[in-house]
Amino acid sequence: MSTYSKELEVAELAVQRAAILTKKVFHEKAKGTVSKDDASPVTIGDFGAQALIIAAIKKNFPEDEVVGEEEASTLRENTKLRDEIWALVKGTKLSDDAAEKVIGGPIESVDDMLTAIDAGNSAGGSKGRIWALDPIDGTKGFLRGGQYAVCLALMVDGDVKVGVLGCPNLPVDDSATLTAESGKDQTDTEGNGVLFSAVLGQGATSRPLTDGAVANSKPIAMKPVKDIKEAIFCESVEAGHSSHGDQAAIASKLGITKPSVRMDSQAKYGSVARGAGDIYLRLPTSKTYQEKIWDHAAGDLIVREAGGQVTDTLGRRLDFGKGRTLAENKGVIAAPAAIHDYVLDVVKEVLSSK
Structure with missing residues (x-):
C-alpha cells in the first residue's frame, strides 16, 4: 500500500458520490435559478454533498477533523428543507457495491445526516489530520450550467497530502483546450465529467468521473509555454x-x-x-x-x-x-x-x- 492510498481511495469515491447528488440537484431543481436563498438548489446540493463526504471520512478515519463550509443549524429549524435534503442523501449511492462499501454505504437517519454536516466545524490549524471540504465550489457556475467542483483535500500538520476535484462539467479529454466558452453552457453531457487527483510526491492524474468504482487514471502535466x-x-x-x-x-x-x-x-x-x-x-x-x-x-x-x-x-x-x-x-x-x-x-x- 502506497502512502495515503487509502485516503485517496476514500476521497475519490466520496467525491464521486457527492457529484452524483449535485448533478441530480441541478437537473431536478436548478431550472435557471441564479440566487442562493435558503432553499435554493445550491443550498440543497451543498448540504447534501457535505453530509455524504463527511460521513465517508468519519467512517474510515473517525479521529480526523473536517473544515467544511456548511453547518446544520438551519436544517434543525427548517424541517421542510431538512426533509428535502434527507430524501436526496438517502437516495444517493454509488452503482458499484464494492465501492459503496468502502465509503460506508448510505447514511441511516436524519440525525446521522445532521451530525455529519456539523462535523465540518474544525477550526483548522497546523497540527493533526484535517480535511478541507467545499461541497459545491462555484455557486453561480453550478446554478447556470457552467463550471463547478466538488473539492476535498487532506492536510497533515498544515501540509496538503491528498487533493481531489470532481468537475462534472469539464471535458474528460485532457487535450481539450480552454476557450472563452468553457466557463458556461457546459453541463454534464456525454464526454464531460472529470476527476482530478494528486498525492504529495506521487504526481497528478485525471480520470472520467463515474457513478461507481473509480475509472482508470492518466497522469497529467502542465503544458510547456514556449511563447x-x-x-x-x-x-x-x-x-x-x-x-x-x-x-x-x-x-x-x-x-x-x-x-x-x-x-x-x-x-x-x-x-x-x-x-x-x-x-x-x-x-x-x-x-x-x-x-x-x-x-x-x-x-x-x-x-x-x-x-x-x-x-x-x-x-x-x-x-x-x-x-x-x-x-x-x-x-x-x-x-x-x-x-x-x-x-x-x-x-x-x-x-x-x-
Missing part, C-alpha cells in the same frame, strides 16, 4: 472574487492578447494542471479579504504535482495551517514552474504601481 504571448489565461467569473482590471493589465504586460477564460471554481486549477490552460490568477479585491482554505487546498496540490508552482502575489507558498482561511496570503498565482517567477515579477510590478 508566453500565446498563453491561455484563467480567472474567476465574478469581479468580486478577483480583480479583473489588474489581471487585464498583467496580461497586457505579458503580451497575452487572447481573451481570458473566465470560469468558476477550482475547475481552473484542474484545467491549468492538465495543460488546457496555462496561468491562473486570483488577485485581491480588498486589503482585508482572506481566501478560504477549502477554495484552494486540493487545486494547489494538483497543480504543483503536475509540474506547476502556486504562490500568492508576494511569492509565498499558500499556508493552509493558519485556520479556516489563508490568513497569511494575498491572492494566488498558478503557472508552470518555468515561467512562474516571470509572471510573479509582472504581478508585483502591476500591483505596486497602484
Whole structure:
C-alpha cells in the first residue's frame, strides 16, 4: 500500500458520490435559478454533498477533523428543507457495491445526516489530520450550467497530502483546450465529467468521473509555454472574487492578447494542471479579504504535482495551517514552474504601481 492510498481511495469515491447528488440537484431543481436563498438548489446540493463526504471520512478515519463550509443549524429549524435534503442523501449511492462499501454505504437517519454536516466545524490549524471540504465550489457556475467542483483535500500538520476535484462539467479529454466558452453552457453531457487527483510526491492524474468504482487514471502535466504571448489565461467569473482590471493589465504586460477564460471554481486549477490552460490568477479585491482554505487546498496540490508552482502575489507558498482561511496570503498565482517567477515579477510590478 502506497502512502495515503487509502485516503485517496476514500476521497475519490466520496467525491464521486457527492457529484452524483449535485448533478441530480441541478437537473431536478436548478431550472435557471441564479440566487442562493435558503432553499435554493445550491443550498440543497451543498448540504447534501457535505453530509455524504463527511460521513465517508468519519467512517474510515473517525479521529480526523473536517473544515467544511456548511453547518446544520438551519436544517434543525427548517424541517421542510431538512426533509428535502434527507430524501436526496438517502437516495444517493454509488452503482458499484464494492465501492459503496468502502465509503460506508448510505447514511441511516436524519440525525446521522445532521451530525455529519456539523462535523465540518474544525477550526483548522497546523497540527493533526484535517480535511478541507467545499461541497459545491462555484455557486453561480453550478446554478447556470457552467463550471463547478466538488473539492476535498487532506492536510497533515498544515501540509496538503491528498487533493481531489470532481468537475462534472469539464471535458474528460485532457487535450481539450480552454476557450472563452468553457466557463458556461457546459453541463454534464456525454464526454464531460472529470476527476482530478494528486498525492504529495506521487504526481497528478485525471480520470472520467463515474457513478461507481473509480475509472482508470492518466497522469497529467502542465503544458510547456514556449511563447508566453500565446498563453491561455484563467480567472474567476465574478469581479468580486478577483480583480479583473489588474489581471487585464498583467496580461497586457505579458503580451497575452487572447481573451481570458473566465470560469468558476477550482475547475481552473484542474484545467491549468492538465495543460488546457496555462496561468491562473486570483488577485485581491480588498486589503482585508482572506481566501478560504477549502477554495484552494486540493487545486494547489494538483497543480504543483503536475509540474506547476502556486504562490500568492508576494511569492509565498499558500499556508493552509493558519485556520479556516489563508490568513497569511494575498491572492494566488498558478503557472508552470518555468515561467512562474516571470509572471510573479509582472504581478508585483502591476500591483505596486497602484
